[in-house]
Amino acid sequence: MGRIAAAGFIIALGLLAAMAQGQDSDRAPMTAVAERSEFHETVHLDGVIEAVQQSTVSAQTSGTVQSLPYDVDDSVAAGDLIVQLEDSEQRSRLRQAQAGLEEAEAALSDAQQRFQRIEAVHERGLVSRQEFDQARNNLAAARARMEHARAAVSEAQEQLSYTRVVAPYGGILTERHVELGESVSPGQPLLSGLSLEQLRVVVELPQKYAELARTERQARVTLADGRVLETGEMTFYPYANPQTHTFRLRMRLDEPGSSLFPGMLVKVGVPVTSREALWVPASSLIHRSELRAVFVLDDQDRPRLRQVRTGVRDNGRLEILAGLSDGERVVANPSELVGSDRLNLVTEPDTEANP
Numbered sequence: 304m305g306r307i308a309a310a311g312f313i314i315a316l317g318l319l320a321a322m323a324q325g326q327d328s329d330r331a332p333m334t335a336v337a338e339r340s341e342f343h344e345t346v347h348l349d350g351v352i353e354a355v356q357q358s359t360v361s362a363q364t365s366g367t368v369q370s371l372p373y374d375v376d377d378s379v380a381a382g383d384l385i386v387q388l389e390d391s392e393q394r395s396r397l398r399q400a401q402a403g404l405e406e407a408e409a410a411l412s413d414a415q416q417r418f419q420r421i422e423a424v425h426e427r428g429l430v431s432r433q434e435f436d437q438a439r440n441n442l443a444a445a446r447a448r449m450e451h452a453r454a455a456v457s458e459a460q461e462q463l464s465y466t467r468v469v470a471p472y473g474g475i476l477t478e479r480h481v482e483l484g485e486s487v488s489p490g491q492p493l494l495s496g497l498s499l500e501q502l503r504v505v506v507e508l509p510q511k512y513a514e515l516a517r518t519e520r521q522a523r524v525t526l527a528d529g530r531v532l533e534t535g536e537m538t539f540y541p542y543a544n545p546q547t548h549t550f551r552l553r554m555r556l557d558e559p560g561s562s563l564f565p566g567m568l569v570k571v572g573v574p575v576t577s578r579e580a581l582w583v584p585a586s587s588l589i590h591r592s593e594l595r596a597v598f599v600l601d602d603q604d605r606p607r608l609r610q611v612r613t614g615v616r617d618n619g620r621l622e623i624l625a626g627l628s629d630g631e632r633v634v635a636n637p638s639e640l641v642g643s644d645r646l647n648l649v650t651e652p653d654t655e656a657n658p
Contacts, residue, residue, distance in 0.1 A: 332606070332636055334600060334632050336630060337582070337623060337633060338629065339581050339582070341580075342579070342615075342617065344574070346573050347570055347571070348573065349570065350505060352504055352564065352568075353505055353566070354474075354499065354502060355555070356472055356474065356498040356501055357495075357496070358495070360386070360470075360471070360494050362493055363465040364466060364489060365487065365489060366392070367486050368389075368481050368485045368487060369387045372384055373476055374479065376476065376477075381471065382469050382470060385470050385476070385493075386481075386494065387466065387467060388467075393463040396459045397459035400456040400458070401459075407452035407453075408449055408452075411445040411448070413445075414444075414446075417438055418438045418441070473498060478494065480492040502555075502563055503555045503556060504524050506551070506573075507550070508551070509549055510543060521573070522554060523572040524570070525570045534557065536555050537553070538552070538553040552573070580622045581622065581623045582623070583621055583623055583635075584620065584621065585621040587633045587634060589608075589637050595613055599632065609626055611625065
């Protein structure tokens with residue numbers, strides 16, 4: 304296998320030599336040292352952006368839909384009128400309650416005057432104790448009736464206010480559940496909407512990664528164009544989805560921006576494990592078909608071709624699983640080495656690469 308690999312690489316190097324024609328043959332190759340360092344393995348998952356504030360506004364009183372100033376996809380500000388119900392019944396109840404309050408106030412005034420007169424006479428001993436107690440009780444009852452009338456007016460005013468449905472926060476209307484002229488009752492959905500001012504990312508985390516992710520509490524959210532989003536507080540749901548056996552992870556976006564919308568897909572990188580790995584520059588690898596190798600410098604700085612087994616790539620680095628040892632020097636720019644006088648087409652056995 305070693306001879307076949309060497310022959311394949313000699314042919315490949317011949318092609319590289321043709322590409323390297325015209326280069327300075329005396330130019331020294333760039334070198335790098337194979338070094339071990341800690342690698343934080345990251346799992347990349349699909350996350351979804353969703354609005355923090357999203358709700359459905361329901362009717363709190365009965366009536367007929369009289370006006371719908373906004374439609375689906377329209378932007379609204381907090382406090383804008385979004386549904387107007389016909390309010391003649393509520394206004395009639397309010398007038399009745401106000402009339403009852405006026406009557407109760409008049410009755411209270413009369414009871415107060417009567418009590419004051421009887422109280423003055425009672426102090427001189429001209430009326431009985433029973434008559435005095437009766438006047439005092441009538442005054443207390445009049446006060447209670449006035450409080451009841453005030454509560455009725457407050458309730459009628461509240462029911463009237465329910466005929467004007469306003470936006471609880473600024474955002475976009477996403478769904479309309481009623482039409483003009485439709486009769487509604489308390490609890491019936493009217494409109495749904497969401498706010499773009501506060502967004503978050505939700506991702507389903509496989510069960511085997513959940514414990515470490517919960518401990519590390521780190522994640523990297525990336526858009527399709529490579530932009531990294533700033534995230535805030537992370538929330539782990541304390542239960543798994545019984546169908547998918549995944550744990551939900553939620554992260555608040557610190558700066559949502561105008562280009563982000565609920566429903567968009569993002570990439571979420573979650574660190575799941577840490578391990579020691581041997582690294583060389585990714586540019587040092589010669590890759591032809593199924594064979595991978597690097598030029599290793601010996602004690603006399605002579606480059607020798609050696610087959611290696613590779614792992615993951617990380618920020619311009621390449622993990623070497625077998626074929627190299629810590630501290631060995633490799634050629635970082637093998638394409639510049641090909642065609643120079645320094646090239647030594649001696650291929651070392653590949654026993655290390657295939658243990």
